[in-house]
Amino acid sequence: MRTIWILCFIAIISACSGAYEPPPVPIDSPKPVEQSKEIPGMTKENAIKLLNAYKASFLSLIKETEDNQKVYSYATKQEIQQYFQQTMSEELAVQMIDSFFTEKEDGVYVIARGGPTWLEENQHFEFEELSKQHIKILQERDNVYLGHVMMVYHLRLEDDRWVVAKVEMNNINDEPRDVALTILDLIATEDMEGLAGYVHSEKGVLFFPYVSVDEIDLVFQQGQIGDFLKDGQVYTWGVYDGQGTPIELTPREYYQKFIYDRDFVRADQILINQFVQRGNMINNIKEIFPKATIAEFYIEGSQKYDGMDWASLNLVLEQNEQGKWKLVAIIHDQWTI
Incomplete structure (x- = not known):
């Protein structure tokens, strides 16, 4: 009995010191089942x-x-x-x-x-x-x-x-004002994939820097809007007012300068199909889009610049064949020479 206790004690000491090795697992023994993580x-x-x-x-x-x-x-x-x-x-x-x-x-x-x-x-x-x-x-x-x-x-x-x-x-x-507010929020948060769902599937969306729209226009189709801000290509968006030089910018640069250059989500005034002559540039949006509803988001100018630093963002909406209001143009407005 003493011999047995001594052998057991030696085995325990050997296991603690790392010297002891367990007996080999027989070849025909089943492999342990791995425990799956509980979701x-x-x-x-x-x-x-x-x-x-x-x-x-x-x-x-x-x-x-x-x-x-x-x-x-x-x-x-x-x-x-x-x-x-x-x-x-x-x-x-x-x-x-x-x-x-x-x-x-x-x-x-x-x-x-x-x-x-x-x-x-x-x-x-x-x-x-x-x-x-x-x-x-x-x-x-x-x-x-x-x-x-x-x-x-x-x-x-x-x-x-x-x-x-x-x-x-x-x-x-599906009222024009509600749709315009939703679109503006998507623009403000740069959710271009969400915005694409509101773009007119046939007409696409026209971008223009001023309210006097001419033949120099740029239209992006619905499928292009999701990656709009990732597009590194330089496009011509029109000409700079008072300079006559081409506006050559990437979509992100244009977004920063002529789309969301102000916090239009907190506009001082929201007008639906109400046209106010704010500067000396003729607003012909309604002539270009006679069937459209136009939502204008207006930011007042500051006293520092005698009010000349005002800006507006116009979202132009038309109904598709299913009667849903869809975006057909994003047109910026600001003080011009």
Whole structure:
């Protein structure tokens, strides 16, 4: 018996020291079954938590900025993207960064414009389970900036964690004003894929820098709009007022100079088919588009420049064969010589 206890003690010491090796597994022994990871579920309560975390990640950066709009927590857009991807898909994180942040030599700055539309957890919303890995949250929203729209938040399971994968905004009441407000929000957030869904499928969308539209026009078809801001080609968009030189810009450069050069989402005045002569340039939009409804988003000029730094964005809508209002032109307006 003493010998047996000594042998057992030696075996235990050997195992702790790493010297002991377990007996080989017989060849005909079955291989151990790997335990599969349990996919975490998504409930309404967890969906609210995720969407609140998605909101907080964005607002935390906005709140830390000062008058200069600089972000201090992160030095590059790439760092912000990694931070955002804790709650968002890579695609949504990139879209958010491109829409609301710009990188300069000394850091990252917030672009002053209207922010995303968040879930209002105290208001009714629909919870739709498309699959075990894909949940849709739908909520109707109605305000002066958006009109009456349906917000759709796509939650997906990616790499064993839930993220906000995509956010859509669909117009509910197909009235010109509501459609125009929805389109403007898509433009403001640089959601070109969403914007493409509102472009007239046959006529495309015309771009022009001034309200006196002439034969020098540029039309992009619906299929081109999704990648509009990624297009590196230089186009001629018309001629500069007072100079006569061609406006030769890439789509993104044109967007920054002649589409969303002001925060039109917070326009001082919204006019639907009401025409105000603001400058000395003749507005002939209605002559070019006689059947259209025109929504003008007007930003007043400042006292510093005696009001001459005003600007407008005109969204020109026409009904398609199904009676849906579709975008056929985006026309900028500003003080001209």
